[in-house]
Amino acid sequence: MLSAIRAARQRLSPYLSPTPLVRRDALSRRLGASVHCKLETLQPTGAFKVRPAFNSVLAGLDAARSNGVVTSSSGNFAQAVAYAARELDVHARIVMMSSASAFKRDRTRALGAEVVDCAANFEARLQTVQRIHAETGALVLSAYNSPETVTGDGTLGLELLDQLPEAFCVVVPMSGGGLISGIATAVKELRPGCRVIGVQAAASPAWRVALDAGEIVTTSPNPSLADALQVAAPGDLTFPIVQRWVDDVVLVSEDEIEAAVRWLAVEEKLVVEGGGAVGVAAALAGRIDRQGLDLVFVLSGGNILPSALARILTT
């Protein structure tokens, strides 16, 4: 898989620049460690999802140019696919549940994608994607459970290895597990002294539950400020990768996520969404065992509603 991640990096390089890795002074003092943050918030569309989106479209570019692409997402992956498709002259259809916010719909449409509505349940979403695929031949893109996703995500790990000379402890938000799988593969194979720790909202603990059970189990996620991390079950592609490479998966409360979003905005001058802030939340709560290594937080996205950020800033 490492060679596929290297190939993905090569493939993405005309479209995406490496994101900055910045040392944060206030956080370093607060945590008593050398702390760097990886600013995926500064990607086009405000989240790391452009990595898997570009990699998935580019991997099937001829088919995509002929028949378009289709995916289901109401979040960051929707905008990322819309952006990548526009840059690559590909027609994108995004299936969204009728419950998705007007805000997300508008953002996705503004990037040139066609938004297709479906009923507000996961089965309807899946069926709508399959129907569009059958009718149009559009390339179906997965948000996390495909090799192209994991290898696209892994490019972030290669960047970290270039940006830091020594072993580090990288803390990664977990949803479907694509991001941490890609990062862990790159980092652990190339610099085995590194640690990789995943963080989920306690409201959506599918990975922690499944890892404890030793098998993929389905859970019922509750609403969370970390809406981008909502997941019912680990992916079957990512589960064994996480079992093999990830050192620990920890959970954070809603209050802890809010505190991290506030810290990042007030002290570090970074707008980070709930799902992007869970790593910092875990560390501020004293829940990251870094084993003496320098810390790296992957700030995976910044697409928080302005009203939600305003509320957090005034509480």
Next chain:
Amino acid sequence: MLSAIRAARQRLSPYLSPTPLVRRDALSRRLGASVHCKLETLQPTGAFKVRPAFNSVLAGLDAARSNGVVTSSSGNFAQAVAYAARELDVHARIVMMSSASAFKRDRTRALGAEVVDCAANFEARLQTVQRIHAETGALVLSAYNSPETVTGDGTLGLELLDQLPEAFCVVVPMSGGGLISGIATAVKELRPGCRVIGVQAAASPAWRVALDAGEIVTTSPNPSLADALQVAAPGDLTFPIVQRWVDDVVLVSEDEIEAAVRWLAVEEKLVVEGGGAVGVAAALAGRIDRQGLDLVFVLSGGNILPSALARILTT
């Protein structure tokens, strides 16, 4: 002066890393230009002021280590001097008017500096600095009107030249004029095809007034969201440099500054204070003549009150 800027860069390199210069996609589309932002918001203490602070303390380090340093500021320079002094094992005294907010006092004290109060007028502030200098021999540091300040600020210009290969139009917030003087000196001498444009709040238009008059005149600044840019008159050191090198100075309204702070937080995921956002404000208002060049905005600081940012995000 260019060789002094190069020397300053050498001197600062153990203490400050170059700040990221990041391409911003949404702003590029909005302005129909290639747009980069220079993230001084990510400096320790959240503003570019650590550049002149370190450079000033390092230039007189032996005296500073013996007798400390003293300066007057209730804003970003106070925290920057406190930070640099702490890193360099120097005692710092910061004179603040009794009108300065508890927030700024606490932040400065938290960095280890001694805060000395004085009456709420500029004369009392000056006299207090002079008294402390006479009593203790402390090195007096100027926030903008000293060679060490301008050359420290100029290091930002050298970084831009390294980070971009072609001529660009750089847009710089103006207060005392140290930052734009340093940047303009470096950029114009080394890459004459570049443009340098300064921006002030219309509430505090000292530079625009003085440049129109052809001489330093004193004005009465009004309150502004760009509180860091409050200035009554250009410095006598910086005025001729700005006359020589700066292509234009434009003004922005309070509404335009708010719109820029909002855009930067919502679209670019960056927390920027009013004074740091005036360049983007001018561009969004159609007031920057870039003459076909790529745009660079210097986001000079991020120290906005959380409550002020919250208000802007909800209006």
